[in-house]
Amino acid sequence: MANRLKPFDFTQVQTGSIRKRSYRLNIEKLARMPRPTESLQNFYLGLPRLGEAANLLGAAELLAQTALAHAPMLWVVDGEVMELGLSSLIVYLMQRELVQCLTLNGEAAVRDYELAFHGATVEDVGEGLSDGQLGLTRETGEGINSILNEGVKRGFSLGECIGRGILDRQPRFFAQSLLATGAARLVPTTVHVSLGADGFQRYPGADGSMIGKGSLKDAQILSSFLAGMPPGSLIVTLHGDHALGQVLVHALALARNLNDQLKGINYLSLGAAESLPAELTPFGRTMRLGGQLELMLPLLLGALFCLVE
Numbered sequence: 220m221a222n223r224l225k226p227f228d229f230t231q232v233q234t235g236s237i238r239k240r241s242y243r244l245n246i247e248k249l250a251r252m253p254r255p256t257e258s259l260q261n262f263y264l265g266l267p268r269l270g271e272a273a274n275l276l277g278a279a280e281l282l283a284q285t286a287l288a289h290a291p292m293l294w295v296v297d298g299e300v301m302e303l304g305l306s307s308l309i310v311y312l313m314q315r316e317l318v319q320c321l322t323l324n325g326e327a328a329v330r331d332y333e334l335a336f337h338g339a340t341v342e343d344v345g346e347g348l349s350d351g352q353l354g355l356t357r358e359t360g361e362g363i364n365s366i367l368n369e370g371v372k373r374g375f376s377l378g379e380c381i382g383r384g385i386l387d388r389q390p391r392f393f394a395q396s397l398l399a400t401g402a403a404r405l406v407p408t409t410v411h412v413s414l415g416a417d418g419f420q421r422y423p424g425a426d427g428s429m430i431g432k433g434s435l436k437d438a439q440i441l442s443s444f445l446a447g448m449p450p451g452s453l454i455v456t457l458h459g460d461h462a463l464g465q466v467l468v469h470a471l472a473l474a475r476n477l478n479d480q481l482k483g484i485n486y487l488s489l490g491a492a493e494s495l496p497a498e499l500t501p502f503g504r505t506m507r508l509g510g511q512l513e514l515m516l517p518l519l520l521g522a523l524f525c526l527v528e
Contacts, residue, residue, distance in 0.1 A: 260525040271510055278487055278508045279522030281453065282317075285485065286527055290451040291319040293444065295467060296397070297458035298326030299490075301340060303513040305457075306331065306397055308520055313400045320444045321401055324463045325412035328381055328398065333359055335385045335396035364424045367433060376440055377410040377433035407444055409437035411466045438470060445474035450483025450503065457512065459491030489515055 247268070254261075263279075266272040285292055300306060312318050323331070333340035336358065363381065370380030382402030385393050393399045401408030412434050414427065456467070475481050485504045490512035508515055 259521055263522050263525055271508070271515075274506070274508050275515065275518060276522060278489075278506055278519055279526060281485060281487060281504060281506060282455075282519070282523045283526035285451065285453040286317055286523070288451055290453065291444075291448055292317060292453045292455060293320045293322065293448070294318050295322045295454070295456040295458055295463065296327055297324045297460040297463055298330055299459060299512070300457050301327055301330035301334070305513065305516055306334070307395055308516060309397055310395060310400050312520070313397070313404060313406055316404075318406055320441070321397060321406060321408045322441055322463070322467070323378070323397065323408070323410050324458070324460050324466075325410060325417040326460075328377070328410045328412075329359060329363070329417055331397050332363055332381060332385065335393045335399060336362065336388075336390040338392045361424065364426070368424070368426055368429050371429040371433040371436075375433070376436035377412065377430070378408040378437050378440075380433060381410065382408055407440055409441045410434065411437060411441075411463060413462050438466065441466070442470045442473040442477070445470055446477040446481065448474075448481070448484055451485070452483075453485045453487060456486075456488045457490060457516065489519070 263276065266276065268276070282292075294309060294312070296306075296309060300309070309318065309321070313321070330340040362384075366384035367377065367380050370384065371377070375383065378398060378401065382396075382398035382400075385396050385399040386402045398408055398410075400406070410433075412430060414430070454467075456464075458464070483503045485506075487506045487508065489508045490510075508519065
């Protein structure tokens with residue numbers, strides 16, 4: 220027969236002083252109620268130094284350190300950034316010389332083109348599936364393929380072609396175009412497509428050899444940029460596209476193939492961006508900032524400019 224278990228005797232417990240313990244929360248980390256009349260800088264000073272708020276401020280400090288050191292920054296963007304209305308923030312960063320290279324997927328490039336020419340993009344997928352015309356708008360299909368077929372023959376990459384095409388034609392909203400801003404400011408802007416994933420590739424006049432050749436050249440441009448990044452540089456990823464993540468992985472691998480001294484590159488991912496394999500991350504600091512991208516990116520950039528201005 221089992222013996223009855225005796226209750227624990229609390230009088231035998233060893234206690235210690237609170238002054239000798241370490242705690243994650245202290246008075247200095249508490250949030251402060253924001254006031255509408257206060258400056259934006261005071262808003263950030265009032266955030267709690269815990270959780271995602273602490274990560275936000277840490278990410279802003281990393282961006283600020285990179286900017287003040289005039290170290291190169293590579294930004295990796297997909298179509299969701301366009302869909303969430305955030306491309307204008309990246310354009311502003313390019314104008315402030317805080318983007319030394321910009322990498323897009325095909326969806327982002329299409330949306331950038333449509334926004335520049337028509338001031339609207341991101342079609343209704345349900346409607347496009349029901350009538351079978353998803354991604355097959357005449358103006359986009361004819362325009363992009365015309366630009367690519369001409370430009371790639373002249374030796375340009377996809378990013379160079381579309382950027383120069385928008386800049387040369389100067390449509391009504393070209394100042395809001397990532398690709399046109401890259402072309403105007405000579406910022407390498409690369410476009411990496413998945414064949415069959417974008418409507419313009421299924422449009423009459425699409426030439427797979429031109430699309431493939433142009434995208435391959437962008438892969439070479441991205442790898443070359445990465446191979447030349449000095450310690451203290453920063454890669455910022457704002458995407459959830461697995462294929463675009465693989466583009467970055469292979470470009471980094473090729474960069475290391477060219478430069479076995481590649482090291483000290485910092486890495487910051489936002490939103491749904493994937494982490495890179497540890498074997499392929501020649502990084503100094505690696506940070507991840509969660510939360511909804513449409514909220515976190517504006518908050519992050521606001522904190523950045525509070526630090527650098």
